[in-house]
Amino acid sequence: MKSNFFRGAVALGALALIPATTAALADGEASSYKALDEFMDVFQKVRSDYVEKVDDEKLIKGAIDGMLASLDPHSSFLDARDFQNLRTQTEGSYGGLGLSVTQEDGAVKVIAPTQDTPAWRAGIKAGDYITHLDGQLIYGGTLDEAVDKMRGAPGTQIKLTIVRPGRDKPIDLTLTREIIQLKPVKWEVKNGIGVINIVSFSANTGADVRQAIRSIDKSLGRKPTGYILDLRSNPGGLLDEAVSVSDTFLERGEIVSQRGRNKGDVERYYAKPGDDARGLPVIVLVDAGSASASEIVAGALQDQHRALVMGERSFGKGSVQTMLPLSNTTALKLTTARYYTPSGRSVQEGGIEPDVRVPQLSDPDYKNRPKFRESDLRRHLINEIKTDNAALEEDSKDDPRFAATAEELKKKGIEDFQLDYALKTIARLAAKPGGAVAQAAPVRKPATH
Template sequence: MKKFVVTAVLALCLMGVGLMGTGLSGPETAYGANSDTYKQLNLFGDVFERIRSQYVKEVKDEELIEAAINGMLASLDPHSSYLNPKNFEDMQVQTRGEYGGLGLEVTQENGVVRVVSPIDDTPAARAGIQAGDYITRLDGEQVIGLTLTEAVEKMRGEVGSDITLTIVRKGEKKPLEVTVTRDIIKIKSVRYHIEDEVGYIRITSFTEKTGEGLKEALEAIHQELGDRLQGVVLDLRNNPGGLLDQAIAVTDAFLDRGEIVSTRTRNDRSIQRYNAHKGDMLKGKSLVVLINGGSASASEIVAGALQDHQRAVVVGTQSFGKGSVQTIIPLGANGAMRLTTAYYFTPSGNSIQGEGIHPDVEVEQLRLDEAEEINTSRRSERSLRGSLENPNNGHEELLEAETRTEEDKQKEEDKIKLTSAKDDYQLNYAINLIRGMSIAKFNQ
């Protein structure tokens, strides 16, 4: 009887997930399950009961069920996962504004944690952790065997406490031991400064206030330079993404009309299009967008739309290639599931999934004071285990907030010089390109 109840509950849960995740009507989903499906559920029930009764030590039923759900979602693609109540609450806290942690955007690859990018002005960035680093141990404990959620949970903790990361870095013969002190992570996603007569705006993530922050930055740049403004460099390098509506707002700020992005569910059953409103805040001035292999998801929406509309010149290196939409589906008191529900497409109808945005002008990053060997290999969405195929090759509603927000600070705090053209080859190239475009427009 106990086995029957477990199996029946699981069957109902699975059908419920299908209803929420696909938007199909109840009867079509329920009757779509054939006898083989129920045989497999019976198999699950057998295994579940064997573990409960014969495993060498007692395991809580909740832990077994959570592990099974985690395995089911993780087998789909790298971005679908289960959020237990605590992790779901943590995610909501992050979206609201702050948490105790290191300030890393990470993914899981080959069983270890790979750094997508350190977040500006956080303990991780100050400790010198770099994009592409592999974290293999946390306080001496191996990462292999942990889920990404478990590894992230261990990196978070009480503000002021230390954690030692064992890092494998390309070019280093031995693993590095880096001790990082946790701090309150507060991220202002938009910062700017002025390079002579060129505005520089860096967006580190797409959070709840990104669109508002961009507007304030553009207004301040216009106010300071007036008619002397030659153009703007929009830096999306190492920006891992975030909220879809904010990516749309950022793109809309530079366009007068046209489609920004579309999302399409399975078999194109539902296509949602998002269009620009009249009003280019840059008033037709030159725009260059900087991207690299750490630019993903919402960053690629912005770069792809501005490129397709020929509103901006995209400079840098090929972006990450995350072209899928994750929907957060609450599961009541049981947390939530993060499920990949759609692909997004640029205005020209291209999917970025696994392909990324190819820059108009490819410029590798070099230090200006020395020539360094260029590493042509790149980590991308396609290199992740279980990544989805590009839908164009075969024939985000909501993008998860991957980063944190914070309340606005005084305007003077916006003028933090994140980088300078004198020590950033790609930025130097972009600024010179803006100047050249400005001269060309003036001579027309």
Template sequence: MLHSPRLTQLALTIALVVSAPLATAAQPAKGAAVPATEVTANAPLPLDELRTFAEVMDRIKAAYVEPVDDKTLLENAIKGMLSNLDPHSAYLGPEDFQELQESTSGEFGGLGIEVGMDDGFVKVVSPIDDTPASRAGIQAGDLILKINGAPTRGQSMSEAVDKMRGKIGQKITLTLVRDGGNPFDVTLARAVIQVKSVKSQLLESGYGYIRITQFQVKTGEEVGKALAKLRKDNGKKLRGLILDLRNNPGGVLQSAVEVADHFLTKGLIVYTKGRIANSELRFSADPADASEGVPLVVLINGGSASASEIVAGALQDQKRGVLMGTDSFGKGSVQTVLPLNNDRALKLTTALYYTPNGRSIQAQGIVPDIEVRSGKLTTDDDSENFKEADLKGHLGNGNGGADRPTSSTVRKERPQDGDFQLSQALSLLKGLNVTKGD
């Protein structure tokens, strides 16, 4: 039988853990009649369940095969409490919380190296410009044999990356080998590394391509810069643009709104609904149009989730672009990160979001306007075929045009050459311009 003082203390502890973070999250809301947390706080405590909880805790401590302390049991209880709510709510320990902050901000303490695996060794894929790695002369293709004297062979890539990341200013020594030569050491200090979430380029003259890998805090700003650069590189207004959101897992809600706003000049982008007052949000487009209204194709697939679906849904509902690819993931919920003590946090689902037309895509996803499944492109070699211009003594063009014999030049590999979905998107844009008479 449990003693009353222990039960009372445990019940108070649990009540504070449950209610305090939610109360903090509700504070910014103004004009709310009765916050949901106040209702929860005034509800009677379930004493029978608390007695069972305390009894289970005592039984585990007394009978489990190995000693377990109260802190471990309580943390596991919190994790279990959140894991049974939905797949996206979670208790974040210090490392998980820091990793989440780094992924959404795009900044972390590191060396500035993109790495991969090669025959069990960590291999430098590319040093990032203007980082400790590039300034130290580290080159693509270098093998990292050791990190601070510890061999990397046998480690996973994530384990090696974790060791290279760390406190800003802290020094680290890498043992490298280049082109089969002798190993050498490079000592460098970690610095703030900024990972860009947006890549862009001209696929062909007049046709731009923007790829968003994740929605970070600065993604909206990066897309604005990418649009301006594509316009500058093309020398005039683009004839078409492809926005690639494939395999983009989402990220920051505000960034998704900013990205969609670059392509819209009016109307609703997204709205959210939840129980607490500050979860009721509406976001609308402003009149500025960074994309200059160019024809737009948006690529999505089963890996396009959350913030990606917000952008895709807004552009589809507003008839701003053609969605192409396969059904998206179907994550229509919004998570709020609620910091706790000791560098921990709750990631809690607080709302559902809805597209401008009021669609909730939760567990359904967004259906593209044109379904195109992924595949590899193969090209036939046309060099063996002869054309009229290859024949000896052929007649010239009556209009004075130059001859066009079989080409023997090797064309530079382009992104659309090996990507069926991207190639189809580009073909659609070209077709739209043909029908417009451009």
């Protein structure tokens, strides 16, 4: 009798919750409809009373862009033009300067120049601001307008005015546009060591890295002493290609996991048997411009103890964007998940901390040049585990290994100190018995994340 009473009470309690839940949902919907009515009121007022006639499409796109910009720096609406730009970035080629740029408070800011392009050869750096193009102020314009002006027919010139934090005066540069071939992977052999430079993670990058390994072997007629995977100034790209590149150097184990809003939204990616580098020493070079897919590769090889990560702390973009088609020509690029390295680390804000911090001594301005990272972007996602690298990076104690000046290095023929240091480290590793970076046992995950 007693149990029947309790069962009845529980049932009544559950039923009593239904109207309350329904009412809460109804209140939420009513609030949303009220806000939409307010939006339409503003839209109509702008259409009818603004000082100049305005285009409806332009107003709506502006409203969508504003809504997505309020979320995080990486969610955006792609119209037909943006789609074409995305295809160019991942598949094609174009006439231009070889710059990845973003917009910050109305200013065009350099994310990174692509290696062996006019921008890279001119010495444009990550964190530079472009203020004028051919003498015309571009502050306050759209990013698309600035990109369109920088692109153009190969052989034509354009004058850029650059403001660099730490420099008193603007820098004027005249660059000649070239065909920018978006080849994601380049390789060379230095001192018997294979150097593989990945510019971006676009279509077939994983396959291109495996081909680079075969080409290095063929050029030497044997296996190299080791490999350097250069991911510096690589802004990222396709998640699948980051997984493919990581898999190239791993025999087994987790590569990365991504986790969405709901508890069950977890997807894990694992390496398939077969290490193309046959266990030889691997060093991964990163810097403040190494972002997203670059950090997935560096984090996977670091956590699985397959490679040494060397250079500077990476950018710190630990989020995943999904393309959600809206029509045949438009889509929503929406942040849908965070990604985690095999040990359960999120790189959001904090980035990948190198095993060996190596400053770029061959850059005479490296000490004074501000580093531009994810944590500098407005409305960036906050890492659940707050990291503070400021004390470490501002350590003023001189390291005797890194005392040379850019001028002294140039006299020795060293134009890229980080690469030179990595080459010497590979040689030292290979000279020691059992010196190769061993394939690790599966990484032990922390109990909580």
